[in-house]
Amino acid sequence: MAREITYQTAINEALAQEMERDPTVVVFGEDVAGGMEAPGEDDAWGGVLGVTKGLYHQFPGRVLDTPISESAYVGAAAGAAASGLRPVAELMFVDFMGVCLDQIFNQAAKFRYMFGGKAKTPMVIRTMWGAGIRAASQHSQALYPVFTHIPGLKVAVPATPYDAKGLLIAAIRDDDPVIFFEHKVLYDTKGDVPEEPYALPFGEANIVREGGDVTVVALGRMVLFAQEAAEALEGEGIDCEIVDPRTTSPLDEDTILESVENTGRLVVVDEASPRCGMACDIAARVAQEAFADLKAPPRMVTAPHTPVPFSPVLEDAYVPTVESIAAAVRETAGAGAPSVA
Amino acid sequence: MAREITYQTAINEALAQEMERDPTVVVFGEDVAGGMEAPGEDDAWGGVLGVTKGLYHQFPGRVLDTPISESAYVGAAAGAAASGLRPVAELMFVDFMGVCLDQIFNQAAKFRYMFGGKAKTPMVIRTMWGAGIRAASQHSQALYPVFTHIPGLKVAVPATPYDAKGLLIAAIRDDDPVIFFEHKVLYDTKGDVPEEPYALPFGEANIVREGGDVTVVALGRMVLFAQEAAEALEGEGIDCEIVDPRTTSPLDEDTILESVENTGRLVVVDEASPRCGMACDIAARVAQEAFADLKAPPRMVTAPHTPVPFSPVLEDAYVPTVESIAAAVRETAGAGAPSVA
């Protein structure tokens, strides 16, 4: 039975249901209990933004605060996964990857390959990403392109409460290491989410909106922006098809290519910085695989090649907007060979 | 006056000449002296492969071995640069970025921006990259796409002894943080290199070979492979233009676009793994900016989405080959609209 809950609650529910189902699922990270062994333990934080609230009391001994030693505890997730647990470690902000990346990309990601297929590393790293709360350069980055670049990792970037729950459950049940990206601005967004546990397959894009004129591929918060842009453009007679890949690794290339086969026009919207990002990745693949279908240049809408600024005026100028997306779609719809009516 | 020296000697010479010229240039990293204060100090290693040999004795007090504490000494490079030195730190293999990336991408790369333009961080990180010596998954990666993705960093990937010397001198004189990629398989390759110091500007591609049929963009070791492929294809009447960007950030988009304007056909060869890599970055940009010029789909030739394997048979299957490059060019030359003669 579905009901409206927030993206944040959906994540909390997914964790609780999987921990309930499988005693080998453990959750740890900085403050994920949030004051265990502290005076106010009874009302422990449950994560810096409360996403894991309640789990500490529900699952004694399986929700652990950690020291600020990301290399040690993220590596511990890899070691625990290789020895029989299904750890869900929290890297509070993905911006902190720089103090623990080795354990993710050289250890967890490569075990199975280096060991000739003899290892299994079923771990999840939950991490917060994205701009929009004036958290400045070191707490606002996207960075999923870096993880998408690394063979051996899977990467999920949910845009809705429904996807967040289904993809997190799938991630926990997955036998490979998964980096799970939670957009901090989406935590309070609401949507229909079934109460019962369900897993959404990785590598299956979601066609958020059907349309025949322009294919708009967007991820995370940008999916919402693309939807707004599409509504505005509808009035102008431009009919957008919005595709949300939901996972960047594996990537559902087929759905994107089929859509472009239909529309002949592509706009990719990516909150990440522009160089070697997902916008390039998707635009390049479409150009290579569906060149004949394209009636106009594939267009990329991304953040600029700058760090994320603090001041609201600057941060708002940094993040792609509904307007900048609409403008790119408009141009793409009008460009090149006319669409067949 | 030019004479033939190796890529490795060219790098050593660039370091020596800049240290001679500028007393604020210091060199440090694991074993870059290589046994300072050890019994055999007089014949100190000068780096694990001898690239910095001799500098320790030439420049007392300015060539320092470090503990195996990459975060501390790479961060020290950032702090030293911000306070008046021009450090050249060595990250022995770029595969080790995971234990020190924060100091590179959140500290050095962002100082200037976060501090409102009031900082200058003139540092260089020299690092070894690339497959080919059977060093397996954790000593053979490319990874420059990760650094190219990060605003605030500059990235050089020299393919020849001449470029290695000129780009390293430019990197040391540059006021921004530069990641300098040295392909381990190229160390022994020889080429003409002027004895006197010279700086090659960043963001200026090198047209390695002129040709009218297909534009082949390649980096590092792949430039040599592309040249071999081009010679083979010449016999088949396919005339390749080979463009080596030399730096991936900044990227000389104009030269690539001009070449494609000419040829109408693009093949990008990248030793890095395929997702969110330089092949995507360049192919996507060309598709977006030069769509009308393209007569055939832009083609990407990269390593597969796997870690680098150890066994020679497997590693040779992993790295793009002269044959795979030639095949892609052949297909591209034959595909789509016929070339105008």
Place this chain on the structure above:
Amino acid sequence: MPTVAPPETGQLTREQLLEAYRMMRTIREFEERLHTEFATGEIPGFVHLYAGEEAIAAGVCAHLRPDDYVASTHRGHGHAIAKGCDVKAMMAELYGRDTGLCHGKGGSMHIADLAKGMLGANGIVGGGPPLVCGVGLTARVKQTDQVAVSFTGDGGSNQGTFLESLNLAACWNLPCVFVIEDNGYAESTPPAFHQAGVDLAKRADGFGLPGVEVDGFEFFAVHEAAGEAVRRARSGAGASLLVCKVMRYYGHFEGDQQTYRGADEVKELRRTRDCLEAFARRVTEAGAVEESDLAEIDAAARALMDEAVAEAKAGPAPAADEALTDVYVKY
């Protein structure tokens, strides 16, 4: 000239005492005022207040020259003020104004002024210690007698970057001082948990460095220990670790409900442990300064914050296209 007698205070002149008090009061006022202003919703982003810990920044930085450097943390306002950053420009930065110390690009977590030797607050826990190793290297290579100080929290002292830096500073014999501000919590997690209740000063032993612990609420205790460490560094004798035990008056960041803290913990704390009161009592009882001198400083600090907030609010926002500048010196 009257000086405060007790040996451990060192021989501080009246001017130095007044300056120390002014520094601590200015930091306290800045933070108290921020707490109020943040509640109005006008200050964007994350703000971590230093209130309660003023004696540490003031006691350490009193020994530093303008050309010395400090690397700070996410809780950096106190360090910035103590190192001489302009208070009004800092306030404007927190409001995201173009008139801010970093033109609105950095905000609270990245407030910096290299001209003042302030290497920046840091959004990365443990981000600072490696940086001061680099400053120490600059001083060594250029043969200046500059000193570099990093501040790190109890939580941050578990970050590999901090531990590696102790070792590098020892190996390279760098003029560095590593200060740990042990304020009882890492966000919501108490050291009793995240450090298995160890004696932090001992961490220095494993790297061959001297380590001492002092009461971080006591300006004179911090001042003396820091003086020793800074002298040691400046003289070329090497780095040291200084652990200051203290507590914060506010939550981890503004908005923190502090559910992990005992009900009256903070009330009790403010009543019994206040570096300003302790300092005032001590210096007035010693007859080194008059209550009126301190009252003047209090009033001046309040007035300064009124101006700072007013000017910050009145300041222009940066132009939107400034988002694209200052990425590189040249690109």
Place this chain on the structure above:
Amino acid sequence: MPTVAPPETGQLTREQLLEAYRMMRTIREFEERLHTEFATGEIPGFVHLYAGEEAIAAGVCAHLRPDDYVASTHRGHGHAIAKGCDVKAMMAELYGRDTGLCHGKGGSMHIADLAKGMLGANGIVGGGPPLVCGVGLTARVKQTDQVAVSFTGDGGSNQGTFLESLNLAACWNLPCVFVIEDNGYAESTPPAFHQAGVDLAKRADGFGLPGVEVDGFEFFAVHEAAGEAVRRARSGAGASLLVCKVMRYYGHFEGDQQTYRGADEVKELRRTRDCLEAFARRVTEAGAVEESDLAEIDAAARALMDEAVAEAKAGPAPAADEALTDVYVKY
């Protein structure tokens, strides 16, 4: 049943003594043979030999069960053999064969066999210690009494990952043992430089763990100290640090000219510090085993290596398209 008397050797049975000798000899033969074969140019990649340090792997792993785990280093052959990995499959792996322990995908720096509790050699210095924290957590959560041991070099003990792991293991009270193999060099750099000559065992103090140092050439010394640490971990009393002082007989890797070593250092070393000779003298003098028993083991080890090398050379290379498999369980 005769046992070796001296208390610090513990009460080892004849079988245990023979097994210990067999283990050390097998590792020594494996490494000596590799040294010869590498010179022929038939072995690809980087090879780091463990010769000289055998007593550590043997002395520590003698206390481990098949379901215990070890995380190793780039110098991992000894740990792998001591933890029960198949010697022939290891040799085949080093030759890059499909018959290798990792089907030729890993090679010397990634040799692993999880079924044997060998979590892998590691190309990243300091890569292993966090992993054993995870294994310790598995044991804690599943309430088994498994133990996890990490080996790290003197150089690796400066890596933040190692230091963080000591703290995490202490905070979580994990059944881990952290072994430092202090073999006198990190590549070409002596600890006197990279560790400012500190007492490594002291690094445990800063994290509230016990730390001891032993002679890494002395099997019985390692065996006793390791027994203590493993018992402590298995009983739930927590982690410990064990520092073993030793030296390597060969260069950092094969091909290393060792310019950083004194002329006769190695010759002298082999003459005066050999764990096998010391062990043999001790147990034969104590009358616990006969020289002939040991000679048999020596011969068997040599024969094993002959077979291992022959089979490795004869083994098939992997099929080229195997490069594309084993990246994910499912993708």
